[in-house]
Amino acid sequence: MKKLYIETLGCQMNKSDSERISGILSHFGYQETDNQKEADLLIINTCSIRQLSADKAYSQLGVWGKRKKDKPELKIAICGCVAQQDKDKIRKRAPYVDLIFGTHNIYELPALIKKIENNEKVCAITNVPFAENQNNFQINRKDSVNAWIPIIEGCNNFCTYCVVPYTRGRERSRIPEEIIKEAQNIIKQGFKEITLLGQNVDSYGKDLNNPNITLANLLRSLNKLEGKFRIRFVTSYPSDITDDLIKAVDECEKVCRYFHIPMQSGNSRILKEMNRRYTKEEYYNIVHKIRNKFDGVTITSDFIAGFPSETEEEFNDTLEAMEELELDYSNTAAYSPREFTKAGKMTEKFIPDDVKSARLERLNAKNREMALLSNKKFSGKILNVLVEEQTVKDNKVILNGRADNNKIVHFESEKYKIGDFVNVKINKAQTWCLYGEPVD
Numbered sequence: 001m002k003k004l005y006i007e008t009l010g011c012q013m014n015k016s017d018s019e020r021i022s023g024i025l026s027h028f029g030y031q032e033t034d035n036q037k038e039a040d041l042l043i044i045n046t047c048s049i050r051q052l053s054a055d056k057a058y059s060q061l062g063v064w065g066k067r068k069k070d071k072p073e074l075k076i077a078i079c080g081c082v083a084q085q086d087k088d089k090i091r092k093r094a095p096y097v098d099l100i101f102g103t104h105n106i107y108e109l110p111a112l113i114k115k116i117e118n119n120e121k122v123c124a125i126t127n128v129p130f131a132e133n134q135n136n137f138q139i140n141r142k143d144s145v146n147a148w149i150p151i152i153e154g155c156n157n158f159c160t161y162c163v164v165p166y167t168r169g170r171e172r173s174r175i176p177e178e179i180i181k182e183a184q185n186i187i188k189q190g191f192k193e194i195t196l197l198g199q200n201v202d203s204y205g206k207d208l209n210n211p212n213i214t215l216a217n218l219l220r221s222l223n224k225l226e227g228k229f230r231i232r233f234v235t236s237y238p239s240d241i242t243d244d245l246i247k248a249v250d251e252c253e254k255v256c257r258y259f260h261i262p263m264q265s266g267n268s269r270i271l272k273e274m275n276r277r278y279t280k281e282e283y284y285n286i287v288h289k290i291r292n293k294f295d296g297v298t299i300t301s302d303f304i305a306g307f308p309s310e311t312e313e314e315f316n317d318t319l320e321a322m323e324e325l326e327l328d329y330s331n332t333a334a335y336s337p338r339e340f341t342k343a344g345k346m347t348e349k350f351i352p353d354d355v356k357s358a359r360l361e362r363l364n365a366k367n368r369e370m371a372l373l374s375n376k377k378f379s380g381k382i383l384n385v386l387v388e389e390q391t392v393k394d395n396k397v398i399l400n401g402r403a404d405n406n407k408i409v410h411f412e413s414e415k416y417k418i419g420d421f422v423n424v425k426i427n428k429a430q431t432w433c434l435y436g437e438p439v440d
């Protein structure tokens with residue numbers, strides 16, 4: 001077997017793609033390794049959501065290019081969002097790259113690999129997905145407890161700061177039968193958690209022209225599958241969370257009480273500039289609706305600091321929203337202009353870097369405050385934890401896992417193992433995690 005090394009940058013969708021790439025290549029004589037120095041084929045799966053991630057990809061290619069000078073038979077490939085967007089730039093900056101393939105070309109890999117093995121330089125970037133039944137391909141899943149299932153790819157929303165509609169294309173849902181079959185296999189293999197993935201997961205089914213195909217109904221179907229396992233879904237678009245989806249989460253005992261709903265800004269004018277299809281008030285209503293329905297639910301979000309033209313007062317609305325809604329945790333980032341996007345062209349409205357950094361610092365401080373507040377609410381409560389990891393510290397076995405509401409919990413025990421569901425009484429809350437002890 002030849003050795004394959006994959007470096008994955010970016011989101012869960014990229015991680016899921018890398019698992020698929022590894023699975024496909026395992027049928028063509030490539031075994032994945034964690035040691036890039038022993039690899040015969042190096043692949044970088046890239047992210048272009050921020051300039052920093054794209055820069056990382058080029059810098060990694062530079063390192064690999066130097067290695068290829070000493071080992072000319074080494075093959076180098078680049079895929080993912082940077083590849084989809086920047087094929088000409090890659091050819092110029094890294095002419096030693098053997099294969100550039102786009103987000104739509106993963107299932108074309110068997111043919112592409114054959115070509116580079118015959119010393120051809122290949123660039124396969126299409127705007128139309130390579131049509132294949134995904135269930136025909138093996139997936140080398142990295143995690144032993146959680147399995148990702150992409151259910152919808154692409155996005156139709158065109159938020160003015162985002163490259164996803166350009167790199168992943170328009171929304172394409174997989175048919176429910178295919179997803180259910182993949183879920184059945186996953187459960188048979190012993191996975192205890194399924195995470196349904198989509199850039200805009202609540203839009204699932206809209207492109208399939210059948211009103212019965214919705215995320216809510218998919219959750220209902222998956223919930224009926226036999227076995228003890230959990231179901232999660234990410235990422236939600238605020239105004240696409242329907243009453244029926246909330247009802248389905250309530251009805252289905254296997255679906256976690258956890259919603260990731262990016263707000264991006266707490267100010268309605270900025271939301272309009274971002275082309276987000278909701279106002280601050282509408283976002284508040286959705287959060288209140290979910291909080292009123294479920295006890296102990298966690299709601300997490302994403303925010304951007306320093307979007308073009310954002311004033312200090314408008315930024316303060318974001319801090320206020322985090323606090324008023326008691327958001328349990330948020331991913332934060334300073335605005336990063338992206339090529340092709342509308343906001344990327346608003347150069348005269350760009351916020352200076354030092355102002356963006358100062359706002360990001362304040363956003364992070366508020367985030368830490370809210371995360372601690374959220375964790376403290378669980379002190380003394382019992383959470384059902386799925387064990388994901390085991391470590392030994394000072395001769396004690398420490399188990400780490402996540403509760404149904406996605407809270408990270410650590411506890412000491414020699415009785416349980418990875419994959420077990422354990423009731424844990426929380427006795428200490430810190431900013432990023434909870435500590436407790438198992439109870440019967």
Ligand code: SF4
Pocket residue numbers: 155156157158159162163164165199200237
């Ligand atoms: S909804 Fe998400 S993925 Fe789609 S354009 Fe907006 S930020 Fe990008």
